[in-house]
Amino acid sequence: MRDFHTWGGLVFGWVLFIVFFTGTLAVFEPEISYWMNPEVRVQAVAASESLAASEKALRKNAADADVWFVILPQGRSSMLEISWKKNGQTFDRYIDPKTGGVIQGRGTDGGEFFSHFHYELHHEHAGAWLVSIAGLGMLGALISGILIRRNVIKDFFCLRWRKNWLSVHMMTGVLALPFVVLITYSGLVMTFKDIMPVSLNTFYKSPIGFWNEFLDGVERPKSQETVQIYPLTALLPAAEKELGAGDIGFVQIQQPDKRNALINFMRRVDDRILAITDRASFDGITGEWLVSKTKWDTQATIMRSLVGLHIGKFGGYPMAWGYFIFGLIGCVMIATGLVFFTIKRRFKYEQEWGNKRDFFRAAEAINVAVITGCIIASISYLWANRLLPISLKERADAEVIAFFFIWLLMFIHAFWRSKEKAWIEQLKLAAGLCVCLPLLNAMTTSVGLPKTILRGEWMTAGVDITAATLGVVLWAMAWRIEKRWGNIN
Amino acid sequence: MTAEWEIVKELFLSTHPAVQWILRFMAAIFGGYGMTYSLMKAISLLLPWQKHTETVSFCEWLLPLVYLAAIIWAFAAASAQYAWKVLLSGTLIIGAIALIASCFR
Numbered sequence: 001m002r003d004f005h006t007w008g009g010l011v012f013g014w015v016l017f018i019v020f021f022t023g024t025l026a027v028f029e030p031e032i033s034y035w036m037n038p039e040v041r042v043q044a045v046a047a048s049e050s051l052a053a054s055e056k057a058l059r060k061n062a063a064d065a066d067v068w069f070v071i072l073p074q075g076r077s078s079m080l081e082i083s084w085k086k087n088g089q090t091f092d093r094y095i096d097p098k099t100g101g102v103i104q105g106r107g108t109d110g111g112e113f114f115s116h117f118h119y120e121l122h123h124e125h126a127g128a129w130l131v132s133i134a135g136l137g138m139l140g141a142l143i144s145g146i147l148i149r150r151n152v153i154k155d156f157f158c159l160r161w162r163k164n165w166l167s168v169h170m171m172t173g174v175l176a177l178p179f180v181v182l183i184t185y186s187g188l189v190m191t192f193k194d195i196m197p198v199s200l201n202t203f204y205k206s207p208i209g210f211w212n213e214f215l216d217g218v219e220r221p222k223s224q225e226t227v228q229i230y231p232l233t234a235l236l237p238a239a240e241k242e243l244g245a246g247d248i249g250f251v252q253i254q255q256p257d258k259r260n261a262l263i264n265f266m267r268r269v270d271d272r273i274l275a276i277t278d279r280a281s282f283d284g285i286t287g288e289w290l291v292s293k294t295k296w297d298t299q300a301t302i303m304r305s306l307v308g309l310h311i312g313k314f315g316g317y318p319m320a321w322g323y324f325i326f327g328l329i330g331c332v333m334i335a336t337g338l339v340f341f342t343i344k345r346r347f348k349y350e351q352e353w354g355n356k357r358d359f360f361r362a363a364e365a366i367n368v369a370v371i372t373g374c375i376i377a378s379i380s381y382l383w384a385n386r387l388l389p390i391s392l393k394e395r396a397d398a399e400v401i402a403f404f405f406i407w408l409l410m411f412i413h414a415f416w417r418s419k420e421k422a423w424i425e426q427l428k429l430a431a432g433l434c435v436c437l438p439l440l441n442a443m444t445t446s447v448g449l450p451k452t453i454l455r456g457e458w459m460t461a462g463v464d465i466t467a468a469t470l471g472v473v474l475w476a477m478a479w480r481i482e483k484r485w486g487n488i489n
Numbered sequence: 490m491t492a493e494w495e496i497v498k499e500l501f502l503s504t505h506p507a508v509q510w511i512l513r514f515m516a517a518i519f520g521g522y523g524m525t526y527s528l529m530k531a532i533s534l535l536l537p538w539q540k541h542t543e544t545v546s547f548c549e550w551l552l553p554l555v556y557l558a559a560i561i562w563a564f565a566a567a568s569a570q571y572a573w574k575v576l577l578s579g580t581l582i583i584g585a586i587a588l589i590a591s592c593f594r
Binding site: 001003004007008011133135136137139140143144185188189192193196198199200202203204210213214297298299300302303306 | 510513518525526529530540543549553
């Protein structure tokens, strides 16, 4: 068990820190996306006005599409978005709800990059497999960690804490234990259903077949005749009667502006744990109500509730901050575990020569490259969003390239410098980038910190303030480490 | 041919702690995969529920638990070789059950 925890922890710890850190950032995906799109700022309006504007925009921009989609402002996101599918490709735009015009933002993936990265590592299936195996390793490491030292939970609650690395690792582990178990398990449920759909493939040819039966929706053959659809605004009262007043989150129009058009109104998902969109279906041309699906079976409810617990969109800001803080505590648990591995074995390996020593030195360098490197890469992604020219082609890809390129530089730095210098310099760089983010924001856009605080635009201000706070914490860590190692050297 | 086979056999039957750990690791991931796959297949085919979506949803949250159990067991088993033996034969036996069950569906 001890060997499994130590070596399994090392093998997967690097992947797990990256997954946990980017996942923690993904908690605030709406806020990060809002911060990274400073041109998209609109006043909130009533749902009916948003629907009218979206229909106008879709008719203008997506005339021959197969599916139209409207994402209404809901929860922490105040932006109106339209999306359409044509020839297998998906397009999306931000819409001004007053005029129906497209808002030209800067090309960026926003916070969605962190959400996708944290379970795919930018490699779709292959990355998802690595993350899933690492996740199983995480659960195994938690179980083995408790089995190694069964008193750890008793020690935690009797407040028998000490101040060394192992203690920080164990105590943050126990503190975040329920959260980490829940997040890891629900995350595994989500990834495994995509990469190892054993049961699904037993009964269905593809996920589409499964979802069609799951959603129990109306199916209609394709039609060619062009007829204008029933206005969405006129359907809103009927939809709200089915799904709840003010609870409409999405509208999907299948075969828009065709004879067999079908309009699905869907409920929002950010005010309850169950992550399913209840839906009301209407005939696209006559506006007649066809069917509603608001009741779901037991196993489906269990499964989608686990998904809902993982993505944590419920509970508004208190829950989001709870997830964020516990996520950071989980990151500290993983990071201190990795660091403790090298500290525990340092004296043993300092005398050795050859392969063992090289491996150990490499492990220390990889620790720096993964932990501080990932932090620096993430904050650089936000810096790139402000610094790259707006008219740059493939700008969203360029921001992602900046993320990886900076990370590569940090890798090289970690192997080039001595262990002490690597940690201190990278921590200071991370701290500097984080603390200066509000400054950069104020200098390059019109949503700088003083303006957003005065306007009460807390989503944008929050990103600036949180980054600066984390920067201060990182600086304090660098200062503390410098003092401690300065004394030894 | 026998000389190379002796070396391979010695590696697979080794009791050296590092080799044991690596063999257990392989058993956990690949043996665990096989065991999980066949067990989930068998469960899907043997559950008597009418709605297939229910069976699929049930298996979706059960799968990680099964895989986790296989991984933990691979490291708790008496030896890496024993772990491989059980996970492989379990896969084959449960896989046979699943195969027979699929004839009736």
